[in-house]
Structures are given as structure tokens and as C-alpha cells.
């Protein structure tokens with residue numbers, strides 16, 4: 001298929017456009033994990049490839065930042081990996097990025113209505129014994145997401161229309177009436193998705209649960225929410241971003257930075273992709289990003305009505321991770337794991353994080369709490385987060401040495417995180433358009449994955465699937 005990989009060179013981040021003088025087999029738009037995985041597979045399949053990335057770095061939603069005073073490396077985006085996430089695990093092995101276990105000893109806290117309930121960290125949160133109505137409701141959600149659930153094609157579920165007509169809030173309100181049970185049902189969803197329960201289709205989140213496994217292990221809510229044996233089991237030494245950084249390095253000059261793609265047009269013979277670094281011609285294009293931002297590109301002659309419906313029906317969650325660095329892991333001395341399911345004022349979920357030589361508490365700010373803080377000065381955000389840590393872990397939380405935070409919602413090439421969710425009606429009306437190619441344009445991005453959609457593993461899966469599609473057409 002086409003010219004030998006590496007035959008073409010493009011200036012990395014050059015101010016001048018470096019348009020192709022010939023045609024490549026495939027143009028990948030986006031150097032997040034899905035785009036990099038697609039490019040890697042395409043190159044391995046013998047295709048000539050160029051990757052156009054809007055930012056000046058690879059990785060997309062996987063990104064290392066450094067704390068301002070101490071220069072400590074922090075995961076601003078994706079951090080954790082767990083069992084059945086074998087595709088990202090294989091890449092980590094291949095590129096020599098080691099993992100270590102997330103601290104999960106002592107007690108975790110369920111903080112509800114100002115009251116802290118301690119429970120053993122080995123209990124998968126928030127499935128604590130004392131949850132009343134939430135127990136049967138969570139069991140029901142799990143049952144709806146099991147037993148032959150069409151993972152990755154939820155529109156094929158026998159009750160798809162009904163489940164996609166409800167928000168997660170409507171679905172759970174039918175089952176629980178007490179405030180604490182409502183809070184628990186909300187956090188079980190918003191911890192992974194960072195949206196309000198009335199923003200997301202119930203069918204979407206049931207598919208998300210069903211997707212938290214692999215071809216041999218059905219997805220479970222417990223695996224989704226757990227640390228041990230779950231999606232938060234391990235983290236990467238040096239930050240998860242080591243993986244995309246090394247993948248991009250291996251792809252070399254094929255990756256062109258600072259090249260936001262503005263339009264993709266095609267005729268029967270080739271696609272023409274216009275970016276801020278010039279215009280590129282290719283036989284196939286892989287758009288490797290969330291459907292909440294792929295609509296920012298102009299497509300000519302145009303997209304299908306269903307694909308446009310997807311662009312309208314998906315939006316990103318609102319999220320930041322706030323990390324505070326401490327001289328000691330004082331929470332451990334109190335027998336605490338560092339994990340909390342909290343009240344969202346403004347932090348709703350916390351973990352002990354890791355970077356060489358530092359003790360870190362990391363908290364997620366999600367949904368409306370994040371939207372409120374997005375346009376507040378950072379000092380306000382820091383003050384509120386630290387006071388929230390004081391509620392959860394005690395006054396020692398005020399003695400932080402440094403911190404790090406990154407506002408994903410304000411990033412034009414992400415528009416939020418961790419994942420794009422669909423509003424009711426979107427999956428049943430437009431779902432198949434998630435992966436259906438339009439002309440020469442193929443779609444990747446974690447939102448198009450079957451298993452582990454929303455996660456790094458899903459991103460890698462989706463990129464490899466899109467590359468298979470393209471190689472199938474090229475050969």
C-alpha cells in the first residue's frame with residue numbers, strides 16, 4: 001500500500017507550511033492516543049502516513065504538567081490503568097513505561113451531607129454496606145448492562161429506545177427516593193463521566209458499564225469504580241503521557257504539530273486536508289478525536305445527516321484534576337487511603353497520586369462545580385479545593401507545598417473531559433454513524449471504541465480498528 005513509510009519528511013512544528021508534494025495513503029487528524037495508535041498500525045501495515053495535530057504536543061487528553069514551585073510531574077489528564085485494559089498495557093510494555101499500584105490501604109471515605117463514613121479501602125466504592133435503596137438500584141443497573149448487552153452498539157439493545165429516552169437521573173429516580181441513595185447513584189455515574197445525571201442518556205451509561213471489560217470478561221460497575229481489580233488499579237511511572245510522547249517520537253517527522261485541521265474535502269480519487277501548516281492530500285483520512293469536537297472541522301461535500309446528529313448530540317464532561325503536594329502522606333498516618341467519594345464542593349472524588357519523591361492528594365472537580373470554577377481565578381479554585389481536602393482529611397491539608405491544576409474545559413482542542421457523553425435520543429437515532437466512514441473519512445477516538453470507551457484503552461482500540469478499516473481499503 002503506497003509509498004514506504006518514512007519516505008516523506010515534514011518539519012516538526014515549523015512555522016512554514018510543509019504540504020505534501022505527493023499523496024500519502026492516510027492522513028490522521030489528531031495525535032491523541034487514538035490517532036497515534038492508528039498511525040502506528042498504518043505504518044506497520046506498510047502505509048505512508050502523516051499525522052496532523054492542532055497542539056504543539058502529542059497525547060491530547062493524556063498530558064503531563066509540572067507543578068509551578070517544585071517542578072513535580074503530574075498527570076493532568078488520564079492517569080490510571082486496570083485489568084482487561086490490555087491494549088494500553090501492551091503499548092506501555094512496548095515503550096518501556098512502568099506502572100505501580102495505586103495506594104489502596106486503610107479506610108476510604110463516603111462523605112455525604114457533611115458526614116464522613118469510613119469503610120475499608122478494599123470495598124469497591126461506593127458500594128458500601130449501608131447504602132439502603134441504592135444497593136438494589138445499582139444491582140439493577142448492573143443487570144441491565146449485563147447478559148448479552150450489545151457492547152459498543154447500544155442502539156441494538158432490545159430496550160434501547162426506552163433506555164435512550166431517559167437521562168441517568170430519570171432512570172435512577174424511578175428506583176430510589178432517599179437523598180443519600182440519589183447522591184450515591186449520581187456519584188457512581190459522575191465519578192467516571194464528570195457530568196450531571198440529567199445530562200446523559202441512561203443507555204449511554206449502561207453501555208459504559210458494559211464496556212468496562214473485554215471480549216472474555218463482561219464489563220461490571222465494580223471493575224469500573226474499583227481500585228484493586230478495577231480501572232483505578234495502577235498508575236504510570238513518569239506519568240501516562242510517557243506513552244503518547246514515545247509513540248510520537250517513534251513516528252518522527254510524520255507528526256506535524258501546530259496544524260489544526262480546518263477542512264477535509266474529497267472527490268472520488270483523493271481527500272484534501274487543509275490545516276494551518278498547509279494542505280495535504282491522501283487516499284484516506286482518519287479523524288481521531290471525540291465527536292464533540294470533530295464537528296469543528298468543515299467537511300465537503302458534507303457529512304451524513306446521522307453524523308451531523310452525533311455532533312449535535314454529544315458533549316464533553318467538565319473536569320479538572322487538582323493535585324496538592326505534601327511533605328508527608330499525613331492521611332496514611334490516620335489510616336486513610338486517600339480515596340473519598342465526596343460532596344463535590346468542589347471535589348467529588350479523590351485518590352492518592354504519585355510522582356517521584358512527593359506525597360500527593362489528587363481530586364476531581366466535575367460537572368457544574370467545574371463549570372463554576374472554569375472562569376474563576378486559580379487562587380479561588382485552589383482555596384476551595386484545599387478547604388475541601390480539609391473536610392475530607394483534616395487540617396493538615398492546609399500545609400501543602402505546591403499544587404497543579406489544568407482546566408480541560410477551556411482547551412479548544414478538547415473542550416472538556418474525560419469523555420464525550422450523549423444526550424437522550426442520540427445513540428438510538430445516530431449511533432451507527434459513530435464508526436460508519438463517510439467517503440474516505442474514517443472515525444477513531446475513544447468514544448468510538450467498543451470496550452473501554454472513554455478510556456485510554458478504548459482510544460487505542462479505536463485507532464487500531466480505524467487503521468484496519470483503512471488498510472482493508474488500501475490493499
Ligand SMILES: Cc1cc2nc3c(=O)[nH]c(=O)nc-3n(C[C@H](O)[C@H](O)[C@H](O)COP(=O)(O)OP(=O)(O)OC[C@H]3O[C@@H](n4cnc5c(N)ncnc54)[C@H](O)[C@@H]3O)c2cc1C
Nearest residue numbers: 030032034054060061078079080261417418445446454456
Ligand atoms: C481529567 C481526565 C482524567 C482521565 N482519567 C483517565 C484515566 O485515569 N484512565 C484512562 O484510561 N482514561 C482517562 N481519561 C480519558 C482518556 O484521557 C481519553 O479516553 C483518551 O486520552 C482519549 O484519546 P483520543 O485519542 O480518543 O482523544 P484525544 O486525546 O482528545 O485526542 C484528540 C487529538 O486531536 C487533536 N485535535 C482536535 N481537533 C483537531 C483538529 N481540528 N485538527 C488537528 N488536531 C485536532 C487534539 O489536540 C488531540 O491531540 C481521562 C481524561 C481526562 C481529561
